[in-house]
Amino acid sequence: MSWGPAVTTIVLVALQLAVFTAFAPLLTGTIRRTKARLQGRRGAPLMQPYRDLVKWWGKTPLVGGTSGPVARHTPAVVLAALLVASLLVPFVAVRPPLAGWGDLFVVIGLLALARFAIALAALDAGGAFGGMGASRDVAISALAEPGLVLALAGAALAAGSSDLATMSAFGVHAGVGLLDPAHLLSAVAAGIVIVAETGHQPVDNPDTHLELTMIHEGMLLEASGRSLATLVFGSELKLVLLAAVFAAAFAPFGAATELTPLPLAIGALAGIAKLLVIGQVLALLDATVAKMRILALPDLLGLASLVALVAIGTQLIPLGS
Amino acid sequence: MTTSRRAAASLEAGAGRASRDGGRGAHEQPAVCDRAAALASLEDRLGHAVEASGSDDEVVVAVSGAELPRAVEAMTALGATHVMFLGMDLRGLDPDGGLAVEEVLATPGGPLVRLRAPLSPERPSHPSLTGLVPAAAWDERESHDLFGIEPSGHPDLRPLVIHEPIEGLPHPLLRAPLASCEPRPPRPFRAFVAHGEGVYELPVGPIHAGIIEPGHFRFSAVGESVLHLDARLFYTHRGIEKLVEGRTFEQALAIVERACGVCTVTHATAYSRAVERLTGTEAPPRARAARVLLAEMERLYNHVGDLGNICAGVGFHFGTSRLGWQKERLLRLNEGLTGHRYLTGMVAPGGLRLDLDGAAVTALASAVDGIDHDVRAIVRRLVRSDSFMGRLHGTGVVTAATARRLGAVGVAARASGLATDLRVDRPTDAYAEIDVPVVTHATGDVAARFHVRAQEALVSSAIVRELAGRLPDGPIRVPPARVAEPGTSTLAGAEGPRGASWLWLMAGRDGRVERLHLRSGSFADWPVVAAAVPGNLVPDFPLINKSFELCYACTDR
Numbered sequence: 091m092s093w094g095p096a097v098t099t100i101v102l103v104a105l106q107l108a109v110f111t112a113f114a115p116l117l118t119g120t121i122r123r124t125k126a127r128l129q130g131r132r133g134a135p136l137m138q139p140y141r142d143l144v145k146w147w148g149k150t151p152l153v154g155g156t157s158g159p160v161a162r163h164t165p166a167v168v169l170a171a172l173l174v175a176s177l178l179v180p181f182v183a184v185r186p187p188l189a190g191w192g193d194l195f196v197v198i199g200l201l202a203l204a205r206f207a208i209a210l211a212a213l214d215a216g217g218a219f220g221g222m223g224a225s226r227d228v229a230i231s232a233l234a235e236p237g238l239v240l241a242l243a244g245a246a247l248a249a250g251s252s253d254l255a256t257m258s259a260f261g262v263h264a265g266v267g268l269l270d271p272a273h274l275l276s277a278v279a280a281g282i283v284i285v286a287e288t289g290h291q292p293v294d295n296p297d298t299h300l301e302l303t304m305i306h307e308g309m310l311l312e313a314s315g316r317s318l319a320t321l322v323f324g325s326e327l328k329l330v331l332l333a334a335v336f337a338a339a340f341a342p343f344g345a346a347t348e349l350t351p352l353p354l355a356i357g358a359l360a361g362i363a364k365l366l367v368i369g370q371v372l373a374l375l376d377a378t379v380a381k382m383r384i385l386a387l388p389d390l391l392g393l394a395s396l397v398a399l400v401a402i403g404t405q406l407i408p409l410g411s
Numbered sequence: 412m413t414t415s416r417r418a419a420a421s422l423e424a425g426a427g428r429a430s431r432d433g434g435r436g437a438h439e440q441p442a443v444c445d446r447a448a449a450l451a452s453l454e455d456r457l458g459h460a461v462e463a464s465g466s467d468d469e470v471v472v473a474v475s476g477a478e479l480p481r482a483v484e485a486m487t488a489l490g491a492t493h494v495m496f497l498g499m500d501l502r503g504l505d506p507d508g509g510l511a512v513e514e515v516l517a518t519p520g521g522p523l524v525r526l527r528a529p530l531s532p533e534r535p536s537h538p539s540l541t542g543l544v545p546a547a548a549w550d551e552r553e554s555h556d557l558f559g560i561e562p563s564g565h566p567d568l569r570p571l572v573i574h575e576p577i578e579g580l581p582h583p584l585l586r587a588p589l590a591s592c593e594p595r596p597p598r599p600f601r602a603f604v605a606h607g608e609g610v611y612e613l614p615v616g617p618i619h620a621g622i623i624e625p626g627h628f629r630f631s632a633v634g635e636s637v638l639h640l641d642a643r644l645f646y647t648h649r650g651i652e653k654l655v656e657g658r659t660f661e662q663a664l665a666i667v668e669r670a671c672g673v674c675t676v677t678h679a680t681a682y683s684r685a686v687e688r689l690t691g692t693e694a695p696p697r698a699r700a701a702r703v704l705l706a707e708m709e710r711l712y713n714h715v716g717d718l719g720n721i722c723a724g725v726g727f728h729f730g731t732s733r734l735g736w737q738k739e740r741l742l743r744l745n746e747g748l749t750g751h752r753y754l755t756g757m758v759a760p761g762g763l764r765l766d767l768d769g770a771a772v773t774a775l776a777s778a779v780d781g782i783d784h785d786v787r788a789i790v791r792r793l794v795r796s797d798s799f800m801g802r803l804h805g806t807g808v809v810t811a812a813t814a815r816r817l818g819a820v821g822v823a824a825r826a827s828g829l830a831t832d833l834r835v836d837r838p839t840d841a842y843a844e845i846d847v848p849v850v851t852h853a854t855g856d857v858a859a860r861f862h863v864r865a866q867e868a869l870v871s872s873a874i875v876r877e878l879a880g881r882l883p884d885g886p887i888r889v890p891p892a893r894v895a896e897p898g899t900s901t902l903a904g905a906e907g908p909r910g911a912s913w914l915w916l917m918a919g920r921d922g923r924v925e926r927l928h929l930r931s932g933s934f935a936d937w938p939v940v941a942a943a944v945p946g947n948l949v950p951d952f953p954l955i956n957k958s959f960e961l962c963y964a965c966t967d968r
Contacts, residue, residue: 125728128729129733222949299620300621302952303953377728380796380798380802381727381802382798382802383948
């Protein structure tokens, strides 16, 4: 069976978009369910995140008198940036849907664009908590981004390319041989950053009602209706996206190397399984770790960068053999 | 890790660690003072003989408004502490009665001293006591708002209770307009904020993202560090003290008891004790024991829930949900015991309105024992979690000096090393017959308030189990021995979950309420919260606030 390259790309794009968008709220639902179970609660139905989105989507956004066009257009910018980024990440196959359109630095750049837009919108709304949340979020990401870049650079160094497809293919071919100390250190660093970037404990508490402790939620306090639905969906999508980046760089096992139905099916199942596992780890953290004091966060994120640097160092400096 | 382990060990050692004498001896040992010594000190300071009435445990001394500060100085020199300051309009009983203020102080180990100063209804004013007794600052602002009594020289006379004075009704508790009554111009709220390079102002509330009581907080912060916190409360002011005027004691009970939903036994007990003092009534033994049992159940469910709330302050869901469930179990016990999850409608003047459910009392000891066991296990796991305890240590420190200066009560005072507990200092009902260890902690931070609460919960559970086993039989209520004489007044206190709550009561005609004033533990402790926050991080405020867990409704009334 062979398809033309254009058809292949279109099919892969459609598939990945469908899986990511359909699955993102469910991933959040599974995290919440596990968290509830770990607390001894029954928890909301798995479908609750979808219901929330539908509910908000049906409501007209209320716009404060102080907010301007930035707040109005931000949801679209955020969603577009995240959707494009999600097409640059290999998920089902080692090949991302838009192969060759951008490497991991483009993905990181698009994530930064989405964050920048949300922060601007939070400031634009003119509320006290929006500004507070935005300044905290930007401060944290300024510290987290180097960690993520360094961690991914460690993996890229081993693969010899910063192209996620190449990195992914390298990982699949290396098999168990991929699990050397440098790789594991990079993975730990990336893991810490992903916890921070997706707003989970101990960095941020995704279901707090305490305004003064909010980081990501603080930026969304002024959003309502359709805007809120888009932004919340954006955070759910970002979680899937970052988990997929992590999987592609550090655990690409199972991803299809050939674009034929059976490997693709296996790849899709493996991809979803990896997302669910990452979600469960986040849920476990949420349920068992207290939030850190905010001024201790630079230490945690600095640690991530340091670990990632050590990983790179072990690859550049020949030790022993 | 060592800190957590040590904390776990101290929890294991249990509440017996700080005994009644141990707690006191470690900190201060004020000389015991009796009625004669108090009066001698007063006469010495004022330079003339004073007219005193009342009993051995409660002395009313008439002083002039100008003499008030010197009289207060004479009392604080003896180690007396501020109990309450209130205004009153005596023209309800006697058209020529005028206005008066009363400063009540508690002498250590001795009587309550009530310094009453009559004020002219022309222009009621007295020298402010706030400089001498900072704990009186809010009381004076309250009497300024409600009576138009001016504390001259008060450092901060912004409206407290009445945010925006109502046109034509400037002072709601006045019985008749003042001769000099001039309508107060509405004054917009002016928060005290810091100014300077990089200082920003952060307004929070009164509507919050969560479902909590309303309060407005104005932070001045540099980055994440708080420079100053100004709190504006009294959004739930319902005018309870006005509402009970002229009601019978029985009618007023239902209102006073509902000043707050989670301190009902505390308020009902303080009120009932006050009515009993005015009517010369003594509750029967069964009621006296049952009141203590109920008060301890109230403390227990509040403390257990509040420990869970501290966990919520740092997003530690394990503790929040597990302790929330233990609180729910206690509320269900309450329901079985009294028919009401929050114990409303039980305590009444003369005893109890309803008897405790016999079967529930029989099963109570083992049920509380089970909850006690589970709470211990949860708290043990909490203090062993470094990520949790790390947030509590060193956060929101209140020094012993600050606590004493601002008149802190309850957990807030004991966590800063002040061994003060009405159950021990002025025992009423069955408290005189049982040994209540006073739990104190020296560090004054959130961790200290956490430990004090955890250990006090265990003390309460022990008291409940003891009393459930030996609740005396007999009648639960006696009728009033006599009708309260119009114009007589008294005050009674009760140690609630949030500290000493005092209720001042004056009888009117036909055994009705002439004037009632409720100063709850929360009212006393709010200024302490505001003092605990500067120097901490903005996102730590919810944690600090939850470590006090004060009621807004009790404060606002």
